[in-house]
Amino acid sequence: MEGNNPMPRGSVRFCLNCGSPLEVGEIDHRLRSFCLHCGRIHYEQLKVGAGAIIEQDGCLLLIKRTQEPFAAHWNLPAGYVEVDESPAQAVVREVYEETGLRVEVSALESVYFADDDSRGNLILIVYRCQVLAGTLAATAEGVDPTYFQPDQVPALLTGGGHNQAILAWQAARLRCRAIHAFRHGCP
Helix, strand or coil: CCCCCCCCCCCCCECCCCCCEEEEEEECCEEEEEECCCCCEECCCCEEEEEEEEEECCEEEEEEECCCCCCCCEECCEEECCCCCCHHHHHHHHHHHHHCEEEEEEEEEEEEEECCCCCCCEEEEEEEEEEEEECCCCCCCEEEEEEECHHHCCCCECCCCHHHHHHHHHHHHHHHHHHHHHHCCCC
């Protein structure tokens, strides 16, 4: 068997086709759950999340998470993509649910892989979003919604790709500041 492939860790123990108990064995050089009765292979999938880069006057909107994992850590407005929506639709929905803001997606920012979330490995699709309407407010999922300057981003950041996206935003903004200062002779 190639690579470092741990046992399948999903909670599915019975076949989604026929209901028979699943077995675990090597298939395609990986340990996978499969059904001896009907032959279905249960492929574990990455979770998919969608997050928003929302800026105001050069500052990034972050919210403090209220739920585990990562309670009391700062993250982008974001959440899981539902099976019947696109990632862009999910980010619009999640921003409203977590901040009270109505947004539109203006661009795909980046995609991040994360393996530090206890709920499972995931990809976080991050979009640039523009605020259309609404009033910024705390919600059950996120409190203290705050716009942070690049040099004031909190140290305690949520994993699950959020830390990668926030630090990439921060590094890009600090580079822009340094280039601007150099070109204009600013200290």
